[in-house]
Amino acid sequence: MIDLDNQTDLEIDISYLETIVNDLVSKDIELILTKNDEIQKLNKEHRNIDKATDVLSFPLEFDMPNMPLGSIVISIDFVKEKAKEFNHSFDDELKLLFIHGLLHLIGFDHEVDNGEHRKKEEELIKKYSLPNSLIVRNS
Template identity: 65%
Template sequence: MIELDNRTLIKINTDTVDAIVDSLTKKDIELIITNSHEMREINKTHRNIDKDTDVLSFPYEDMPMSPLGSIVISSFYVEEKAKEFGHTIDDEFVLLFIHGLLHLLGYDHEVDNGEMREKEAQLIKKFNLPQSLIVRTEG
């Protein structure tokens, strides 16, 4: 189950996100949608990186009954990347959510041998999403 905390005016349909979560985990997930200012503060506080970003993931300690973690998504990036890549806001939101969810599940594109990118590609195909996430993370 997703616990949504939308701190912005952006309207998101979470049906696809719910289906993706159901296909990968039985644990609850906190999902926060915020603006670029708050995203920058979160990134600075928790990662010591003083800039905004598109998506952040914070896994919780794995204990019985505990949620999987929190995913924070920037509404600014959702809107900007949707325009840039020519697809809907909902599609862009789902693409960023997939990226964050895979991090919560233990995937890490910075150190793996392409496993995270492969899992993203599988989910993008399964849920009929735009390929732009794969294209922009191949560089």
């Protein structure tokens, strides 16, 4: 299940994100949808990078029964911008960023692995019938 904290004025249907979660994990996920200024604050506070980013993941440091897996924060400003830039839908971009963040929560890390994160993303892009342009973009 996804616990949604929508800090924007957009109405977002997350039912398709629930399907992705249920296919990959049995734990709940917190999803925070925000704007660039808020995600920039989080990025600076937690990664010491003073700029906005598209998605951040915060896995819980311990595994306890009935506790969520962690939190995914997505900037809606980035979703809109990248959907327009790459000529695909808002929903497809949101799915891609959600998948990216969810993979971080379950242990993938493109910054240190040997391409496993990207490979799993490509597999999920195909599985959920997302545009192939998303694969090219992530390669």
